[in-house]
Amino acid sequence: MRGAVGAEGEDQLVSATADSPHDALRVGGGPLDELLRGSLDHCVKCTICETACPVAAVTPLFPGPKYVGPQAERFRVAREPVAEWSVDYCSGCGICSTVCPQGVKIAELNARARARLKRQRGVPLRDRIITRPTLLGRLGTPLAPLANAALASRPLRILAEKTLGVHRDAPLPRFAGWRFSRWARARGGTLSPARTGARRQIVYFHGCGTEYYEPWEGRRMVELLEHLGFEVLVPPQDCCGLPLQSSGLFPDARRAVLRLARSLAGPGGLAAAGEQTLIVGNATSCTLMLKREALEILGLAGNPELELVSQRTYDICELLLELHHRGELRTDLQPLEETVAYHAPCQQQGHGIGKPALELLALIPGLEVRELSARCCGIAGTYGLKAEKHQIALDAGRELFEQVERSGATSVACDSDTCRWQITRATGRPAHHPIDYLYRAWGLERSVARNGP
Amino acid sequence: MSAAELGYDAVVIGAGTAGLTAACRLAEEGARVCVLAKGIGCTHLAAGTVDVLGYLPEAAAEPAPRQRPTGGPTAALVREPAAALPRLLAALPEHPYARTGRAALEEALAWLARTVLAGPLPGYRYLGGLERNRLLPTALGGLRPSALIPETFAAGDASALRRVAIVGSPALRDFHPRLCAENLRRTGVQARPLSVPLEFDRADASTLTLARRLDDRAFRARLCAELTPLLRDEEQVALPAALGLRDPHAVWSDLERRLGRAVFEIPTLPPSVPGMRLFEILSSALRRAGGRLALGAEVIGAQRRGARVHSVSVRAAGHERRYAAEVFVLASGGLASGAIELDSRWRASERVLGLALEGLPSAGERRFSPDYFGEHPFARVGVALGPQLWAREVENVLVAGAALPGALPWREGSGEGIALASGYRAAQLAIEAAGLARPARSPAGAVL
Numbered sequence: 003m004r005g006a007v008g009a010e011g012e013d014q015l016v017s018a019t020a021d022s023p024h025d026a027l028r029v030g031g032g033p034l035d036e037l038l039r040g041s042l043d044h045c046v047k048c049t050i051c052e053t054a055c056p057v058a059a060v061t062p063l064f065p066g067p068k069y070v071g072p073q074a075e076r077f078r079v080a081r082e083p084v085a086e087w088s089v090d091y092c093s094g095c096g097i098c099s100t101v102c103p104q105g106v107k108i109a110e111l112n113a114r115a116r117a118r119l120k121r122q123r124g125v126p127l128r129d130r131i132i133t134r135p136t137l138l139g140r141l142g143t144p145l146a147p148l149a150n151a152a153l154a155s156r157p158l159r160i161l162a163e164k165t166l167g168v169h170r171d172a173p174l175p176r177f178a179g180w181r182f183s184r185w186a187r188a189r190g191g192t193l194s195p196a197r198t199g200a201r202r203q204i205v206y207f208h209g210c211g212t213e214y215y216e217p218w219e220g221r222r223m224v225e226l227l228e229h230l231g232f233e234v235l236v237p238p239q240d241c242c243g244l245p246l247q248s249s250g251l252f253p254d255a256r257r258a259v260l261r262l263a264r265s266l267a268g269p270g271g272l273a274a275a276g277e278q279t280l281i282v283g284n285a286t287s288c289t290l291m292l293k294r295e296a297l298e299i300l301g302l303a304g305n306p307e308l309e310l311v312s313q314r315t316y317d318i319c320e321l322l323l324e325l326h327h328r329g330e331l332r333t334d335l336q337p338l339e340e341t342v343a344y345h346a347p348c349q350q351q352g353h354g355i356g357k358p359a360l361e362l363l364a365l366i367p368g369l370e371v372r373e374l375s376a377r378c379c380g381i382a383g384t385y386g387l388k389a390e391k392h393q394i395a396l397d398a399g400r401e402l403f404e405q406v407e408r409s410g411a412t413s414v415a416c417d418s419d420t421c422r423w424q425i426t427r428a429t430g431r432p433a434h435h436p437i438d439y440l441y442r443a444w445g446l447e448r449s450v451a452r453n454g455p
Numbered sequence: 456m457s458a459a460e461l462g463y464d465a466v467v468i469g470a471g472t473a474g475l476t477a478a479c480r481l482a483e484e485g486a487r488v489c490v491l492a493k494g495i496g497c498t499h500l501a502a503g504t505v506d507v508l509g510y511l512p513e514a515a516a517e518p519a520p521r522q523r524p525t526g527g528p529t530a531a532l533v534r535e536p537a538a539a540l541p542r543l544l545a546a547l548p549e550h551p552y553a554r555t556g557r558a559a560l561e562e563a564l565a566w567l568a569r570t571v572l573a574g575p576l577p578g579y580r581y582l583g584g585l586e587r588n589r590l591l592p593t594a595l596g597g598l599r600p601s602a603l604i605p606e607t608f609a610a611g612d613a614s615a616l617r618r619v620a621i622v623g624s625p626a627l628r629d630f631h632p633r634l635c636a637e638n639l640r641r642t643g644v645q646a647r648p649l650s651v652p653l654e655f656d657r658a659d660a661s662t663l664t665l666a667r668r669l670d671d672r673a674f675r676a677r678l679c680a681e682l683t684p685l686l687r688d689e690e691q692v693a694l695p696a697a698l699g700l701r702d703p704h705a706v707w708s709d710l711e712r713r714l715g716r717a718v719f720e721i722p723t724l725p726p727s728v729p730g731m732r733l734f735e736i737l738s739s740a741l742r743r744a745g746g747r748l749a750l751g752a753e754v755i756g757a758q759r760r761g762a763r764v765h766s767v768s769v770r771a772a773g774h775e776r777r778y779a780a781e782v783f784v785l786a787s788g789g790l791a792s793g794a795i796e797l798d799s800r801w802r803a804s805e806r807v808l809g810l811a812l813e814g815l816p817s818a819g820e821r822r823f824s825p826d827y828f829g830e831h832p833f834a835r836v837g838v839a840l841g842p843q844l845w846a847r848e849v850e851n852v853l854v855a856g857a858a859l860p861g862a863l864p865w866r867e868g869s870g871e872g873i874a875l876a877s878g879y880r881a882a883q884l885a886i887e888a889a890g891l892a893r894p895a896r897s898p899a900g901a902v903l
Contacts, residue, residue, distance in 0.1 A: 049726040050495045053663060062657035069659065100751035103494035103792065293773030312773045320459075327461045354771040356489065356749030373742055375575075375735075 038111060038298060044104040045072035051098035051108050056348075056378035057091060060397035064091035067098035070115070071108040078115060084122055089115045091391070093382035093398070094248040095348035096290075113247065113299045120250030128167040132384050133245035133254075139177070139214030146179030169392035173381070173427035175215040175419070182213045182220035186236045203275040204232040207266060207283035207292070207315065210241045211419040219419075222441045223284050223318065229444055230325065230332060237270030243300075244291040245384050252300055259296040263308040266292075272314065281315045284435055286417040287349035287383060289317045294352075317350070318437055319417060323358035326365070335443035337368030342439065343411035345374045345402060345425065347418040348382070359417060359436035366443045372409045376402035379416075381424035396428065403428045415439060459776045460766060463489045463747075464891045466780040468754050468767065468807055469794075471496025472871055473856025474786030475737035476563065476878030477885075479570070481784075482746030484882070486891040489778060490746065491769055493753040495734065497788065497857075497874075502599075502722035503696070503729025504608065505564065505581075505875055508536040508543060508552075509588060509600035509868020512830065515539075515546035533868075536602050537585040549861040552869075554843055555876040561585060563879035564603050573743075574736035578704035580606045590614055592621075592693065594630060594723050596638025596646070600868055605729050607698050607707045610691055610717035618645040619691045621721070622682065624653040626660050629724040630695040646693075651681045665697035666728040669706050679713040686714065696720035697728050752776075754787070757808045762850045764808065782851050782885040785810070785838065786878060789857035795836060805838055805858070811848050813839035814860035834863050844881050851889075853881040 051067040052058060058066035070089040078084060089112050098108040120129075131138070142149040152158050159170040168174075204227060212220040224234045243258030265271060266281055283289040292315045297303045316324075325331040346357045363371045379399040380386055386395025406414055406429045414433040416422050422433035441447060467478040470492035481488040511531045533539040540560075544553045552560060561584075568581045581603050583589060588600035589612040598613050610616070621639070623632035632648035639646040655664055668674045686692065692710075698720055699706030710718045722729065741748060752769045758777065759765060766779035787794035787807045795812065797803045801822075803812055814835040816822045822833040837860025839847040844859070846852040855877035857864065864870035885891060 048500055049661070049663075050499045052661070053499055053726045053731055054495070059667065062655075065657065065659055101495045103492075103496060105493060105753065290772055315773055324459050324461060352751060352772060354749060354751040354753075354769065355776065356747050356752065361747070375739065375742070 038107045038114075041105060041107045042072050042075055042111065045106045045108075046104055047072075048103065050101055050103060051106075054097045054101045054377065056095060056097065056380060056398040057093050057394060060400075061091065061394045063394070064088055067092070067108045067112065071098070071111045072106055075111055075115065078118070084115075084119050087119060087123075090119055091394070092116060093380070093385040093391075093395070095378055095382045096352040097348050097377055100348075100351050100354070107298065110295075110298050113250075113295075117247075117250035117252045125249065125251060126167060128388065129249040129251070131166065132168060132387055133249045133251060134241065135210040135214065135245060136240040139181075139210055142177040143179060143181055143214055146177040150176045163389050167389040168387055169389040171427075172387040172392055173420075173423040174387065175211070175423055178215055178217050180217055182208055182217035183236065183238065185217060185221060186224065201231045202233070203235060203279050205235045205237065205266060205271045205275060205279060205281040205314075207239065207262075207281050207285075207289065208236070209239070209283060209285040209288040211285050211288075213239075216419060219284055219435055219438075222435075222437060222446070223282075225446050226437060226441050226444070227282070229446060230322075230330075235271060235275060237265045237268060239265050242288045242291045243296065244288055247291070247295065247299060248383055248385070255296075256300050256302060259291065259300065260302070260305065260308060263292070263296075263305070263311045266311050267307040272310065279314070280321065281311060282318050282321050283315065284318045284417075284437065285419060286317050286347060286353070287420075289315050290349050290352050317353060317355070317358075317417070318435075319358040319362055320353065320355050322437075322440070323361055326362070331365075332444065333365060335366050335440070336445055338366050338439060338443050339368040340413070341370040341372065341409070341411045343372045343374050343406050343409040343414045343431075344436070345376075345379065345406075345414060345416045345421065347416060347421045348378050350417045351377075359415060363415060363436060363439060366439060369439065369443075370411075371415075372411055374402060374405045374409065376405050378402065379421045379424045379428075381420050383420050386424060395424070399424060399428060406431055459774065460779055461489070461776070462779045463487045464780060464889070465489075465782045465784065465885055466491060466767060466778045467784040467786060468492070469496055469786035469788060469792075469856065470494075470738075470748060470750065471786065471788060471792075471856060471874065472498060472501075472733070472737070473874035473878035473881075474784065475734075475741060476567070476875055477784045477786060477853075477855055477882045478746050478748075479737060479740045479744060480566070480879055480882030481885060481891065482741060482744035484886050484891065486886065488746045489780075490741070490748045491752045491754050491767070491778060492748070492750055494750060496792070497870075498730040498734040498737070499727055500725045501727060501730050501871060502601075503605055503727055503733050504591065504599075504601040504722075505567065505603035505871040506600065506868045507560070507564075507585065507588075507602035507872030508533050508539055510866060511539055511543060512547070512863065512867060515543045533588055533600055535585075535587050536872075540585070543867075547861065551859040551862050551873045551877055554840070554859070555873075555880040559880040559883065560872065560876040563875045566879060567603065567875060570740050571736050573740065575739045576701070576703060576732060576736065578702075578708075579732065579736075580704070582606055582609050592616075592635065592639055592644075592646075592721050594635055594695070594721055596635040596641075598642055602872065605703075605720070605732070607696075607703055607720045607729070608722075609719065611693060611719035611721065613639075613642060613644055616644050616691065618687070618689055619647075619693050620649045620686060621646055621693045622649045622651060623695065624651050626653045626655050627662065627665060627695060628659075629661055630721075635693075635721065649682070649685055651678065651685070653678070661726065662695050662697040662723045662728055663726050663731075665695065666700045669697060670699050670701050672709070675706065675709055675713065679710065683714065686716070689716075691717045691719065693719055693721050696722045700728060700731060703729075703732060754807050757783075759849065764849050764852055767808065781889040781891065782853065783808075784853045784855055784878075784881045784885065785846070785858055786855040786874075786881075787858055789837065789859075790834070791857065794858060795838075797833070803833075803836060808849075808852065810846050810852070811839040812836055812860070813847075828866070830863065830866065835861055837861060843884055844877060845884070853884055855881040
């Protein structure tokens with residue numbers, strides 16, 4: 003049943019569970035959904051999630067994760083209209099699930115409730131557009147100078163806000179004008195093992211942020227992994243579907259993530275590599291999507307390709323820290339005499355792996371690292387782009403921005419691209435992926451990195 | 456690559472008071488330490504005070520008037536924990552305090568007071584020690600004996616409290632001044648309820664909502680303007696424990712100054728604002744010392760090598776992750792957290808590392824008392840121990856907090872004291888046993 007989820011989308015799934023009074027939780031059907039549903043009964047109403055929610059802290063429009071999750075869920079009954087719409091203001095950051103001491107899947111329940119709400123009330127055109135980074139990237143890349151000028155144009159942004167509801171001040175990325183995958187292909191794929199002395203292979207999941215907006219990050223990833231002795235495979239890939247999922251467009255999100263999983267597991271990826279080969283990504287929210295969110299939120303557990311990809315996927319800092327603990331990470335790092343503030347994004351915290359970037363940055367001689375304790379920058383992917391949520395996102399991130407200002411750091415390290423754009427927009431400080439610092443400290447920086455292949 | 460494995464000197468399981476204390480102490484001594492926790496622990500649910508010993512169980516009490524205000528039938532109120540501890544230990548030689556030792560308890564209290572001062576909340580202090588308990592009003596108007604308390608609670612000590620206005624608002628559903636005041640009057644305090652109109656932008660305001668608003672000076676000014684004409688001479692002011700999250704010392708001082716009298720906090724239903732402050736203080740101390748904290752990292756089992764635990768498994772997103780260490784501190788909580796479980800077939804188990812339990816009533820013996828506040832024999836269950844805080848079954852696991860056997864924390868009023876002392880002592884034992892102390896490492900950087 004679940005393997006068949008796809009093109010036909012919600013209608014088929016809802017009718018399959020018509021006898022259940024709680025179809026909102028059964029969009030996927032099957033034991034995993036029972037697990038999500040069951041986690042509801044583990045809620046002891048301790049309110050710990052409420053203390054950690056960055057959105058409820060700043061707006062009354064969102065009453066809090068416990069209220070809209072484990073409490074309101076009991077009133078969402080099949081075939082009855084949803085009367086409670088505040089779940090739309092959940093940003094989907096996932097902190098509630100991370101801090102819950104009882105293992106309640108609060109954010110996951112809320113993501114499903116949001117999807118059901120969208121089905122009932124309709125999806126704004128805006129949400130159908132901004133959730134498709136691959137489409138936008140393909141359109142925008144060849145026209146990058148024009149598209150970037152348009153995105154920077156005040157009158158056009160005001161127009162976009164009025165017509166589409168994309169906030170005029172939202173931190174939209176600029177098109178790089180070149181695509182990472184083209185660079186990787188032009189390079190003839192990876193360098194041969196003979197040249198790099200590669201001892202093992204790894205599949206690189208770059209995601210669409212790297213593909214269209216920060217292709218230099220992908221280049222750094224490849225060069226850094228090769229520096230560490232990996233042969234890097236780059237199968238063709240598009241968006242993981244996370245933006246679609248967080249806007250409640252589940253059928254489209256399922257198609258996107260399953261297509262990606264097929265490619266990562268397929269002949270250009272895992273299938274071409276040795277047993278136990280890992281997938282590594284630099285977009286922390288997208289690696290979390292592959293590891294867990296697609297399985298749990300989209301109800302895709304049991305899909306063999308996605309299950310395989312889920313088990314093999316690593317966040318880059320997670321991988322590097324593990325190599326370090328095995329004594330397999332090169333430690334010939336050159337000093338960087340500067341101060342950096344580190345922010346672990348909510349989605350990175352959702353991995354349940356702590357903050358590996360901190361331990362990695364601490365390896366760099368001379369680098370002063372200031373750990374920021376504020377939990378969230380507010381953007382939550384596309385949440386803060388939406389006109390009606392932009393101010394909420396800024397308010398949610400205010401404590402973080404103030405900490406950045408006070409930190410005395412010249413730059414901010416952060417594992418997620420949309421968080422970096424938000425932080426830079428709000429503080430004026432440049433923000434980089436943690437691996438950028440390692441890349442420099444290993445002496446891999448070349449002047450062309452930002453300007454194109 | 457095979458199953459992910461990371462290596463630390465010490466791994467602490469649980470991020471409540473016991474776990475964070477153990478981890479802080481280990482990290483401060485230079486050990487590489489990582490805390491693994493399913494989620495945030497007991498701090499956010501408890502009052503933020505350190506109750507060391509509030510009542511002596513019947514076995515340890517001398518024939519004395521029974522004073523428990525909440526009506527428990529058999530426990531005697533402790534006014535001086537320092538004097539009562541020897542009696543407790545003489546009667547209950549297996550009590551956790553017998554295993555931590557009194558010195559560790561005293562050092563732990565002093566350490567916490569210092570850590571609060573060094574923490575991220577400027578000027579915020581904890582007061583007290585083992586010499587005497589303060590009797591603090593609860594939200595129901597009972598009195599709770601506590602040894603080490605936030606300064607913002609101090610004026611509530613019923614031994615000095617004469618006249619007090621208990622202030623609430625119809626907008627706050629979790630705090631009922633009349634209920635509190637009427638009960639408090641039975642203990643001899645001249646308490647009266649006061650209600651002020653507070654405006655929140657949400658219908659479901661909790662003390663957390665109030666705490667966030669009170670961080671704002673203008674809101675405090677409005678509250679004080681409402682309150683001042685209602686107050687009588689020489690009357691103190693009690694408010695629900697919500698006097699600020701980011702800078703409670705400033706919020707509390709500002710209210711005292713504006714109102715011209717002593718102001719104190721009364722703990723409420725969760726979320727506990729003073730408990731959130733304590734979590735901030737301890738987790739910040741851990742960061743300063745270079746320790747690591749992973750939330751959403753539930754430990755689901757252990758790999759043993761002979762009599763030692765080699766590593767523990769964490770259910771991380773996507774794949775299992777293993778953490779190897781010289782020493783493990785199990786501070787996962789007890790029955791309340793779910794770390795110790797009694798199933799419907801009356802089988803009790805330790806769910807995190809699968810360790811043997813002790814203190815279980817044997818077959819045919821009574822497990823529970825019919826009285827809610829009675830002495831439930833089952834409640835003394837905990838991880839089976841060898842010497843001190845070491846788990847009996849394996850060589851390198853220390854146990855701290857509510858996973859320890861032999862205590863009845865909610866009857867004794869001893870939960871936080873046991874957590875703090877055993878967390879502190881577990882770190883000492885780990886350092887002695889495994890030689891983990893190193894020259895102080897340069898911390899990973901200042902923490903904001």
